[in-house]
Ligand SMILES: Nc1ncnc2c1ncn2[C@@H]1O[C@H](COP(=O)(O)OP(=O)(O)O)[C@@H](O)[C@H]1O
């Protein structure tokens with residue numbers, strides 16, 4: 488019977504299970520959304536038990552719907568929303584607080600205090616990250632500070648911390664395995680990405696007992712097997728882990744230095760492989776671990792755009808200008824330009840390279856002639872401009888010219904957006920055959936560990952390009968358009 492790798496893609500709004508065959512083809516996938524909790528302004532939380540339940544349900548669905556038997560699964564790869572923080576009791580397996588999601592801002596006061604002590608450079612030199620509530624470290628501290636008795640329990644070794652990969656593996660193995668991988672560790676603000684170990688000084692500074700931390704493993708090895716008591720009824724190796732953006736980088740075959748991908752989802756995450764060298768940024772990019780395979784760690788530079796596809800959702804659900812996200816393409820193509828309109832979707836501040844959490848969205852250049860079409864087009868263009876902001880910094884920091892950008896994520900089906908992206912960057916933009924590159928990356932990592940696939944070269948050969956966009960606009964025109972965007976961003980940041 489044909490064997491498959493099962494990929495679990497645990498994202499911010501939904502969990503998916505995807506089956507891949509030896510040719511890297513998608514056999515079947517199942518998806519389940521779960522509840523978002525917003526207990527206070529700027530806070531975002533999930534129920535860890537609901538996350539686990541949603542993962543079990545999509546695994547069951549993908550097997551049943553495709554008629555696949557558990558014995559046909561070679562291995563499991565896990566990829567996950569990163570930074571999201573869960574603390575649970577090692578004896579009962581019960582979380583002591585909801586999962587604090589990466590987007591959540593409740594640790595801003597802790598971050599402000601660290602900044603006041605001028606510790607930003609100190610943290611960056613160890614972790615490659617900036618001081619921002621985005622990362623896990625201050626979230627763990629917050630839970631231990633806020634939940635009664637938690638710090639004492641943590642000091643007694645009763646509590647465990649994990650990102651979502653750790654939480655899922657703990658549950659899949661019925662509490663036997665507490666691990667994470669380099670990529671997830673590199674997003675915690677507790678891990679020294681240069682020394683490749685948890686940083687004792689940082690843990691002391693944030694009062695996080697090191698006994699809570701998972702063991703950090705490579706991104707491709709057998710960490711443990713599913714426990715028979717879970718519904719699998721048998722022991723399947725869990726053999727790959729990577730944070731979702733790193734998994735997409737791997738699934739897009741960006742395995743060589745200088746290769747870059749951008750994922751256009753709720754936000755945009757642009758990552759460039761910088762090889763064995765960790766490049767420090769002076770432009771607000773993050774230095775992070777791309778993956779660790781066979782004892783070799785590769786690094787990446789990353790830029791995050793907080794609002795991308797969610798700006799299209801805003802047009803659809805907030806302003807009711809669109810029936811579907813895909814309609815945005817039809818409207819944008821009806822006009823030859825935005826007629827000078829710029830939308831800066833700084834709804835939750837601005838990420839790379841500005842890191843301005845106080846900025847809020849703005850619209851410029853309205854005239855009596857402005858129509859819905861211009862407005863929709865300007866919103867889509869903002870995704871491309873924000874990507875250029877990040878990519879320019881990346882080239883500057885790394886000294887590497889990116890010759891082509893690989894794109895994936897929900898919004899790449901928008902033909903207008905992809906063409907405009909290529910125009911604004913004056914670079915080719917390439918769409919992979921399969922848009923499920925995140926799940927594919929995790930599957931590759933798992934299958935490489937078990938011998939389902941033999942080498943990185945082998946998995947690279949399984950990919951092909953679906954579509955390529957090349958610049959159609961004159962550089963002088965795009966320079967002028969981008970100049971207008973820069974002015975719009977500056978004005979937005981001025982208005983506070
Ligand atoms: N045709 C389209 N044009 C523009 N945006 C789109 C289109 N289709 C989907 N999107 C946007 O892409 C996002 C969904 O992409 P997805 O990769 O599933 O995101 P995530 O993994 O962050 O949930 C939504 O924000 C949606 O508005």
Ligand SMILES: O=P(O)(O)OC[C@H](O)CO
Pocket residue numbers: 497498499500567568569570589730731732752753754
């Ligand atoms: O779940 P996604 O796809 O929105 O990705 C979230 C990122 O991992 C956050 O860093």
